[in-house]
Amino acid sequence: MKIDALSLFPAMFDSVMNASMMWKAQDRGLLTFCAHDIRDYAADKHRQVDDTPYGGGGGMILKPDVLVRAIEAVRPSTATPVILLSPQGRLLTHPVAAELAQLPQLVLVCGHYEGVDERVRQLAVTDEISIGDYVLTGGELAALVLIDAVVRLIPGVLGAEGAADRDSHADGLLEGAHYTRPHTYRGLAVPAILTSGHHAEVARWRRRQALLRTWLRRPELLKSAPLTEDDREWLEALAGRQLPTVASSPDP
Numbered sequence: 584m585k586i587d588a589l590s591l592f593p594a595m596f597d598s599v600m601n602a603s604m605m606w607k608a609q610d611r612g613l614l615t616f617c618a619h620d621i622r623d624y625a626a627d628k629h630r631q632v633d634d635t636p637y638g639g640g641g642g643m644i645l646k647p648d649v650l651v652r653a654i655e656a657v658r659p660s661t662a663t664p665v666i667l668l669s670p671q672g673r674l675l676t677h678p679v680a681a682e683l684a685q686l687p688q689l690v691l692v693c694g695h696y697e698g699v700d701e702r703v704r705q706l707a708v709t710d711e712i713s714i715g716d717y718v719l720t721g722g723e724l725a726a727l728v729l730i731d732a733v734v735r736l737i738p739g740v741l742g743a744e745g746a747a748d749r750d751s752h753a754d755g756l757l758e759g760a761h762y763t764r765p766h767t768y769r770g771l772a773v774p775a776i777l778t779s780g781h782h783a784e785v786a787r788w789r790r791r792q793a794l795l796r797t798w799l800r801r802p803e804l805l806k807s808a809p810l811t812e813d814d815r816e817w818l819e820a821l822a823g824r825q826l827p828t829v830a831s832s833p834d835p
């Protein structure tokens with residue numbers, strides 16, 4: 584996959600893209616990443632990239648001529664998607680990331696100030712994606728979140744360990760409780776089932792922990808999660824029960 588990011592602060596991508604999984608993906612030839620400086624596409628001697636909004640009001644708007652020129656310069660064909668990271672976009676979810684991971688190239692456009700001139704959307708943007716409902720200073724961190732979610736889904740980027748990890752996220756449930764050594768920490772012991780050696784019982788306990796935590800914290804996720812008949816029966820039993828909190832009951 585080739586990813587080109589357009590930004591006024593291309594250096595913001597350096598640390599994330601040169602560490603860990605992102606480094607591995609590029610090292611293995613599975614990802615080519617390039618951050619481009621939008622200012623390089625400014626035409627005047629002051630290299631102006633933004634201007635005041637028509638109709639007044641505060642703030643600055645990214646100029647359409649500069650941004651469209653930048654997009655057209657990095658986009659090899661009109662078939663390449665151009666994604667504007669924006670609070671007005673469709674929400675980034677696992678299915679959206681999985682869809683983008685199928686594509687050979689992405690151009691990501693990061694806004695700044697009050698945003699981009701509307702004609703950039705009309706002329707050069709093919710998709711608009713948001714990472715969530717909060718105010719950001721720019722689209723760069725949103726682009727990095729999207730890149731992380733997408734690149735880990737490219738076959739060969741994660742090792743065997745990661746592939747298993749991916750399955751547990753892709754099932755649409757939250758993770759239950761996890762424990763590692765020491766067995767007892769500050770008086771808190773690991774649930775006995777995990778040291779029992781009964782693998783089938785452990786698997787069932789983990790599944791129910793995941794269902795319980797999802798039901799308590801993100802019940803809306805259960806609507807789209809693939810559930811077995813056993814899962815449904817157990818959730819129904821839960822609904823008719825007095826529930827303690829997850830934190831105080833690692834052993835439901």
Ligand code: 4G1
Pocket residue numbers: 668669670694695696697698699712713714715716717718719720721722725726
């Ligand atoms: C109105 C959030 C404005 C923000 C309403 C998620 C946020 C890009 C994202 C803003 C941005 C809300 C995102 C806001 C983002 C121009 C430059 C837009 C920064 C900008 C809820 C500022 N996912 N925000 N406006 O944050 O780019 O992708």
